[in-house]
Amino acid sequence: MLLADRDPNRTVLVLTLGGTIAMTRTAASSGVAPTLTGADLVRAVPGLHSVATVTVEDFRQMPGASLAISDIVALVDRLKRAVSEGVDGIVVTQGTDTLEETAYLTDLYYPGSTPVVFTGAMRTAEAAGADGPANLLAAVQTAVSAQARGAGVLVVLGDEIHAARHVRKMHTTSPGAFGSPDIGPLGHVVEGAVRLHRALSVMAPVPLPTGALPQVEIVTASLDSSGTLLEGLENKVAGLVVAAFGAGHVPRTWCSRLEALAKAIPVVLASRIGTGPVLASTYAFPGSESDLLARGLISAGALDAYKARLLLTAHLAAGSPRYEIAEAFLHHP
Incomplete structure (x- = not known):
């Protein structure tokens, strides 16, 4: 029988960034927006304080789509300070639109072994069957687990534990929207136990930026695309x-432009x-993969374009x- 991992003497810091998990309907419109504080989120989770002593900090309050790389750089600085303060685990709540990217970027920058767990919700706090409280509980249970120490940044939703480096949002609305293609979940939370x-x-951490962040963009190949968006990019992006x-192919009309870039x-x-x-x-x-690599392009390996952009930006x-x-990229685990 699995036994829940409970010890109210352990400490977990919950850092909230906003997102659907914190959204309610506003008086100004018929839609929802981030309104709930971290204290509101914690209050909605039955039994949370029997798992650990939870403190909350409202770090940001915005939709996931509005988060920036600079926000995550600041978040990692806060994570480092939290570790030096002696917390046993850290949970980050945010919008699911960008969760796969922010968790991965944090994984690139965060050097500690203290567990860091990202979570969110696909349904608002007011919705029938709101998934935020259960996801937050499972995230805290994961953050205090000895098994999570040194495991890298994790993402927990629907009682599934995913590695930040593998997880993707795979559905726009389903409560089971997150998965790790080809790999599957890293683990599960069962009866409160991880x-x-x-x-x-282990991934070697990338140093945090000290100056202005470079601009890196993604251009997507599509049927009969002219490649116009590639023109002049060397003067616009880093x-x-x-x-x-x-498997890595583009229209042949793109080849000379990509080689020059x-x-x-x-x-x-x-x-x-x-x-x-x-x-x-x-x-x-x-325009094949071997042709493009011979022209000087760098292979992303198994990284998708969104995470490849973040790895390139960080370096x-x-x-x-x-x-x-x-x-x-060659040695990315």
Whole structure:
């Protein structure tokens, strides 16, 4: 029988960023917006304080779509201070629109072994069957688990535990919207107890940026696209991710433009599919993966375009030379 992991003497810091989990209907409109505080969220969870002593900090209050990389840099600074203050675990609540990206970026920057768990909700606090309280409870249970220490940044929704590096939002509205394609959940919360099915290799943290953040954009390949959006990008962005067809292919009309861009800025080749890796040497036509890599593009490996953008951004912000950027993608766990 699984026994719940409970010890009210342990401490968990809940940092709230807003999102659907904190949204209610506003008097000004028929729609919802972030209105609930962290204290409101914690109050709505039965039995939470028997799991751990929970303190709350309202770090941001905005939709997930409005979060910026600078917000996550500030969040990681707060995580480091929380660890130095001796908390046993940290939970971050936010909107699910960008949760897969913010959790991954945090994973790139966060160097500690103290568990950091992201969660959110697909239904607002006022909705029938609101999932926020159950997700917050499972996240706190995960954050105080010994199994979560040193496991990297985690994402917990629907009693599933996912690695930030693998998780994706895969449905616009379903309460079971999050999954880890090809990999599956890292573990589950069962009767309040955390059960991790496998261990993850440790990612070396990327240094936090000290100056202005570089602009990195994604351009997606589509049928008969002219590639107009590629023109002049070397003067507008510090790096580019190409979300290519299939295993890493683009229209042949893109080739010369991408080759020129790759001489000026790092250009990463990812797939728009979202599961499976970019290949290296299977196809050989103009615009194929082998052709593009020979033209100087950097393979994203199995990273999707959104996470590839964040890895590239983090390394550019850290001042990593191009060969180190290529190595970071090549050896990404």
